[in-house]
Amino acid sequence: MNKILSANKMEPFFTKSELDLFKKWESKPYEKENEEHRRIARELKESVWHKTKYLGRRIIEQLPGFILEDNQNWIQRDNTSRKDKRAGGSAFKPYTWVKVYRGSGKERDIFFTFGIEVGEDRGQRHNDFVYKLDYRTTSSSDLNIKQQAICKSFIEGLDVHWNKIPLKELIEENWDSLIETCLRFVRQSMPLYDGLSAMLWPEGARIPLEEGRRPTGYHEFPVRESNFKAVAIDYQAKDRVQKELGEAGEQLVIDYEKKILIEANRKEQADQVRKVPDGVGYDILSFDIDGNPRYIEVKTTLGDCNTPFYLSYNETAFMNLDKEHYFIYRIYNYDKINRRGKFYIVSGDVQSQILMKPINYMVVLKRTESAQDEPTD
Structure with missing residues (x-):
């Protein structure tokens, strides 16, 4: 049987x-x-x-x-x-x-x-x-x-x-x-x-990463009010979901960049497109058809094109080092089931094209006049 x-x-x-x-x-x-x-x-x-x-x-x-x-x-x-x-x-x-x-x-x-x-x-x-x-x-x-x-x-x-x-x-x-x-x-x-x-x-062409509409932007940062209401947040689950979303977006960009290079008969360069280690200030190393580097930061959201994204201190510092070769790929309307999304690109002098607002602070104690130098633990 x-x-x-x-x-x-x-x-x-x-x-x-x-x-x-x-x-x-x-x-x-x-x-x-x-x-x-x-x-x-x-x-x-x-x-x-x-x-x-x-x-x-x-x-x-x-x-x-x-x-x-x-x-x-x-x-x-x-x-x-x-x-x-x-x-x-x-x-x-x-x-x-x-x-x-x-x-x-x-x-x-x-x-x-x-x-x-x-x-x-x-x-x-x-x-x-x-x-x-x-x-x-x-x-x-x-x-x-x-x-x-x-x-x-x-x-x-x-x-x-x-x-x-x-x-x-x-x-x-x-x-x-x-x-x-x-x-x-x-x-x-x-x-x-x-x-x-x-x-x-x-x-009947299908494109997993489709270039979409870049938002018109804001004249000033949208007002965000604090309501101080208690909420239960599973930070581990939230971090895990965000990590999976980030990795999915990065893979889409890697595939997209490789596809462009392969179609331009640049297979050797396509083979070098890769995710870089954490901490270097960007996510993906790619190349244009002339072999110049493209330093790509990927930001992915399930929301629409107007959804804000976040940059770390390290990412913000890096984006001003080599403006000619730096790009932010903002993926939005990401479809987790079919692994597709739309995107727009911010490149060049990124700092002049965005509004930023600090939402977290690194804190140390302020030195006072009466403070005495003491050994640290």
């Missing part, structure tokens, strides 16, 4: 013994009249194939708008297994891929692939869990020759084309860590996915 795929039931993780069995039988002929072959097929379907499909279900749970294609057959044609080439034959497939794509009819032909791959392919030996951005080249594809050429040129050569976890390392993982790796890959690759979609179907 087939197992019921349910993302609510935690399946046992991949084991060494079932992966070894999969490797042993990859690409070997399958004869349905052979009892051993039927037994092996049953074991593989109920282990590596079933678990790969389970993984796919878990992934799309956290990717609204995406669809799982998990109907691949576990056998493939094998014309080398019989003397009579016309008769053909069947063999155990050397991969367990499932495909995840956005729920648009046309976009089914570009997708994220996840699964185990073993054996030899294009002169390379594989024993890995593979995750990648790919496109459909089979007869069922609706991509024409020109579109397939665009996919090949766009995807191959990028680090989204082939990512892997060796099987000996996979068995040290668990569902949580593997699912997180796959989700992080999808989210980080979405600008490329959207860019490819826009190239293939320009009328």
Whole structure:
């Protein structure tokens, strides 16, 4: 009896013994009249194939708008297994891929692939869990020759084309860590996915970070009155939410900057775009197409474009050091579910374009005339 795929039931993780069995039988002929072959097929379907499909279900749970294609057959044609080439034959497939794509009819032909791959392919030996951005080249594809050429040129050569976890390392993982790796890959690759979609179907382009309206601003800082009412604040939860929001916005900007550079044939510079360590005065180091640095501070909000943002003393000091190469990306209307937002940029002499008001103070005691010097504790 087939197992019921349910993302609510935690399946046992991949084991060494079932992966070894999969490797042993990859690409070997399958004869349905052979009892051993039927037994092996049953074991593989109920282990590596079933678990790969389970993984796919878990992934799309956290990717609204995406669809799982998990109907691949576990056998493939094998014309080398019989003397009579016309008769053909069947063999155990050397991969367990499932495909995840956005729920648009046309976009089914570009997708994220996840699964185990073993054996030899294009002169390379594989024993890995593979995750990648790919496109459909089979007869069922609706991509024409020109579109397939665009996919090949766009995807191959990028680090989204082939990512892997060796099987000996996979068995040290668990569902949580593997699912997180796959989700992080999808989210980080979405600008490329959207860019490819826009190239293939320009009328339906999707941009995860869309340049929006810059607010008209204020002549003076809006009045803020204190009401001195007691409130219960979970500061740890508030800090955690703000940290997650900040990191999400930073990733959007990294992806956006990389996309611009890649489209300008500046892949080497795109590879250098990165989050910098805390404390240096900005968030993202990027580059323009001439190779000049772009020091980017990212401020993200769920609110609209008029929502105030905050700058630390260190950030304020840095923004005046190199005005020509300093930028604030203000992301607003951030959509946590679809990980999208709008943004505007403040650059150049930022200090002259903003109003600031202190809301916290660093405090030390004032020295008085009668104070005596005493040792400090």
